[in-house]
Amino acid sequence: MSDAPPLDRRRISRALTRVANAPVAEVLAAIGDSKVQPAFRIGITGPPGGGKSSLINALVQERLSPGTLDTLAVLAIDPSSPVSGGAILGDRIRMDAIADLPGLYLRSLSSRGARNGLCDNVVDLLTLLEVQGFDEIILETVGVGQSEVAVHEVVDTLVVIVPPDAGDSVQTMKSGILEMADIIVVTKADMPGARRMASDLSAVLNERSGRSVPVLQTQADGRGVADLDRAIDAHRNSIVENRTEETTRESRRRYHLRALADRQVEEALRANPEITEGTLKASYDRLLATLRA
Amino acid sequence: MTLEKKRILIAKPGLDGHDVGAKVIALALRDAGAEVIYTGLRRSPEQIVRIAVDEDVDMLGLSILSGSHKELAASVIERLRIEDAADIKVFVGGTIPEEDFETLRAAGVRGIYTSEMTIESVIAEIDSQLS
Ligand SMILES: Nc1nc2c(ncn2[C@@H]2O[C@H](COP(=O)(O)OP(=O)(O)OP(=O)(O)O)[C@@H](O)[C@H]2O)c(=O)[nH]1
Ligand SMILES: [Mg+2]
Numbered sequence: 001m002s003d004a005p006p007l008d009r010r011r012i013s014r015a016l017t018r019v020a021n022a023p024v025a026e027v028l029a030a031i032g033d034s035k036v037q038p039a040f041r042i043g044i045t046g047p048p049g050g051g052k053s054s055l056i057n058a059l060v061q062e063r064l065s066p067g068t069l070d071t072l073a074v075l076a077i078d079p080s081s082p083v084s085g086g087a088i089l090g091d092r093i094r095m096d097a098i099a100d101l102p103g104l105y106l107r108s109l110s111s112r113g114a115r116n117g118l119c120d121n122v123v124d125l126l127t128l129l130e131v132q133g134f135d136e137i138i139l140e141t142v143g144v145g146q147s148e149v150a151v152h153e154v155v156d157t158l159v160v161i162v163p164p165d166a167g168d169s170v171q172t173m174k175s176g177i178l179e180m181a182d183i184i185v186v187t188k189a190d191m192p193g194a195r196r197m198a199s200d201l202s203a204v205l206n207e208r209s210g211r212s213v214p215v216l217q218t219q220a221d222g223r224g225v226a227d228l229d230r231a232i233d234a235h236r237n238s239i240v241e242n243r244t245e246e247t248t249r250e251s252r253r254r255y256h257l258r259a260l261a262d263r264q265v266e267e268a269l270r271a272n273p274e275i276t277e278g279t280l281k282a283s284y285d286r287l288l289a290t291l292r293a
Numbered sequence: 294m295t296l297e298k299k300r301i302l303i304a305k306p307g308l309d310g311h312d313v314g315a316k317v318i319a320l321a322l323r324d325a326g327a328e329v330i331y332t333g334l335r336r337s338p339e340q341i342v343r344i345a346v347d348e349d350v351d352m353l354g355l356s357i358l359s360g361s362h363k364e365l366a367a368s369v370i371e372r373l374r375i376e377d378a379a380d381i382k383v384f385v386g387g388t389i390p391e392e393d394f395e396t397l398r399a400a401g402v403r404g405i406y407t408s409e410m411t412i413e414s415v416i417a418e419i420d421s422q423l424s
Binding site for chain 1: 296297298300319320322323324325326327328329330331332333340343344346347348349376377378
């Protein structure tokens with residue numbers, strides 16, 4: 001760790017709340033086109049209770065160990081209740097060991113109704129953390145099923161976790177999210193079936209796709225996590241060599257625009273319930289007119 | 294959904310290991326629309342205040358059964374002040390004898406919720422504190 005100034009936690013967390021609750025127009029004004037140094041972004045996704053938070057707890061200890069990064073932000077998303085809209089945000093409970101690290105900023109987020117494993121303003125929040133100058137960001141998605149692949153669009157390196165009790169490996173392989181993985185981690189390696197799951201996944205995936213995806217095994221106590229740390233750096237270096245900044249910017253911009261448009265539509269529908277009246281065509285025209293206004 | 298987008302931290306300072314009451318409150322707040330951050334057991338006042346600041350909560354609930362509510366609440370409130378976060382409202386829940394209410398209020402505690410109160414009335418009080 002260098003002698004970087006301490007994080008201004010109060011200011012950072014207030015800014016996040018403001019952006020999280022602001023209407024689209026205000027968000028655009030707040031984060032606008034501030035030319036920021038993009039932070040390296042790591043996504044951690046996988047099924048509910050699979051061990052994502054426990055893994056982050058161990059991984060952050062590696063990433064923030066002396067002589068590495070100065071600052072790292074974790075955004076951890078938990079699902080909102082479809083009934084009340086409220087949420088219990090409990091990812092922190094597993095992140096005990098990192099809770100006091102001076103270079104870490106950890107924020108829990110509610111999915112606020114989003115169904116893609118993220119929350120619909122996650123890109124705004126990631127951008128804001130970059131404006132605040134974080135070196136690296138880790139994003140924990142909601143515990144997801146097989147098809148929530150949106151996280152791939154907003155991170156540089158996607159780690160997909162598979163617990164050993166996730167069913168048989170064939171079932172796991174159907175999952176679209178595995179095809180998006182840059183690194184696969186079989187968590188809870190102390191449990192029976194972990195080694196089998198890892199070797200099956202490794203054999204089948206690397207046989208078929210022709211690209212080599214590392215399949216690692218980790219435990220909440222930190223075993224195997226140094227390997228993951230190295231695999232993340234290796235992937236980071238490979239994208240620096242192979243993917244142009246332009247490509248990343250372009251695909252992120254597309255995702256961000258779609259997310260903003262979604263929210264704008266949501267805002268318009270909520271403010272103008274009459275939009276939905278009449279024929280579908282009439283509704284649609286009214287919606288477009290409202291958005292243009 | 295009056296507590297919509299309100300962020301509330303439920304924290305367990307001190308050494309007692311019972312968090313059923315804390316979980317009941319957390320769930321009731323969620324059902325009222327709030328985003329509830331739960332810390333888990335045995336957090337120090339320093340840790341709780343850091344979490345409250347990082348999470349930018351509107352309100353911080355301390356669930357205390359150990360009897361050291363006066364010291365713990367005062368320590369948390371003092372640290373919030375140091376962190377320039379005195380606007381975060383603190384409430385205390387648990388087994389709190391009535392003779393301590395005065396001291397707690399004087400220290401800046403905004404609400405005291407004992408097991409004799411119904412969950413509905415606790416939520417209603419929190420709601421009125423935050424609106
Ligand atoms: N045996 C064993 N249990 C683990 C391990 N890692 C996590 N667990 C347990 O698995 C459960 C879920 O762990 P979390 O880290 O909260 O999982 P998560 O994927 O973040 O869960 P959600 O965010 O709720 O989807 C907890 O009870 C952990 O104690 C491990 O390496 N071995
Ligand atoms: Mg989690």
